[in-house]
Amino acid sequence: MNYDVKVHVTLKEGVLDPQGSAVKTSLHHLGFAGVEDVRIGKVMNLRIEGTKDSVDGQVKEMCDKLLANPVIEDYTYEIEEVVST
Amino acid sequence: MKFAVIVFPGSNCDIDMFHAIKDELGEDVSYVWHDETSLEGFDAILLPGGFSYGDYLRSGAIARFSPIMKAVEEAAAAGKPILGVCNGFQVLLEAGLLPGAMRRNSKLTFICKQTELEVKQGDTMFTQSYEEGESITIPVAHGDGNYYCDEETLKNLQANNQIVFTYKEDINGSIANIAGITNKKGNVLGMMPHPERAVDELLGSADGLKLFQSIVKHWREQHAITS
Known part of the structure; x- marks a missing residue:
């Protein structure tokens, strides 16, 4: 079975995000005065073959070892079965 | 004394490092490609600057899994x-050989200039040729140099005298103006x-030469023939 996995990596709360701050300032310049906070993260889309349980374990390991840096980043992920048409 | 300069795809300060050791320090030095698996015969290991693997994902995140890194970890463990x-x-941060992580510079600019540093520890194998508290001028060139660690880690760094260099003024947002730290054992400096x-x-x-001279001095003391 194939699974589509969407991994979201974000900076931990409290870790300064200079990119987010710069984008927030630009949004204010565009007139979006109500924007109070911008945090920039990453989305990674993976396609993995395996059982749902094994995919879940693998993705967790990938995030812990490479996809996210646990010192400054948090991650979440969603696993969806690929439906062949 | 024999130095290794590790070369990753995207390293671009490897030639400067080689020149510093060979021509200015006058010691033996070789390049070691990241695909190699052994560092046998080398007395000191240098990881140069640049943009290994294009800084993809995070700076240093991909290089950390290069085959040579296992040998670097072994050399670190061997002191x-x-x-x-x-x-x-x-x-080194990504590899977990040093604590903490790097963020983008606080003002988002790439900073390339001479900076004033303070030598906070004068008794390490990297700084024994400096005076503790000495001001030195060394250039920086980075976009991701904003050092971060949590409060507990910072306390440990301070308690164990692991903060070796600090910027004399805030240039990039680094916690406690940290410019360089060692591991607890004191043999890994970033x-x-x-x-x-x-x-x-x-x-x-x-001013950078004394750092390399310190490494040689330390090595000679360790390898002095005692009768």
């Missing part, structure tokens, strides 16, 4: 001097400023 400069520092670019007055400063 050999390991110096990571700039991207080399980022690789620093954002480039000592290899400050090894001759012609380059604007020769």
Whole structure:
């Protein structure tokens, strides 16, 4: 079975995000005065073959070892079965 | 004494590092490609600056899994001097050989200039040729040099005298103005400023040379023939 996995990596709360701050300032310049906070993260889309349980374990390991840096980043992920048409 | 300069795809300060050791320090040095698996015969390991693997994902994150890194970890465990400069520092952080992580510079600019540093520890194998508290001038060149660690880690760094260099003024947002730290054992140093670019007055400063001289001095003391 194939699974589509969407991994979201974000900076931990409290870790300064200079990119987010710069984008927030630009949004204010565009007139979006109500924007109070911008945090920039990453989305990674993976396609993995395996059982749902094994995919879940693998993705967790990938995030812990490479996809996210646990010192400054948090991650979440969603696993969806690929439906062949 | 024999130095290794590790070369990753995208390293770009490897030649400067090689020049500093061979021509200015006058010691033996070889390049070691990241695909190699052994560092046998080398007394000190240097991880140069640059943009290993294009800084993809995070600075240093991919290089950290290069085959040579296992040998670097073994050399670190064996107590050999390991110096990571700039991207080399980022690789050491990603590898977990040093605590903390790098964020983008607080003002989002790439900073390339001479900076004033304070030598906070004068008794390490990397700094024994400096005076503790001495001000030195070493250039920086980085976009991701904003050092971060949590409060507990910072307390440990301070308690164990692991903060070796600090910026005399805040240039990039680093916690406690940290420019360079060692591991607890004191044989792994990571620093954002480039000592290899400050090894001759012609380059604007020769203050970086003492760092390499310290490594040699320490090694000679360790390997002195005692009768």
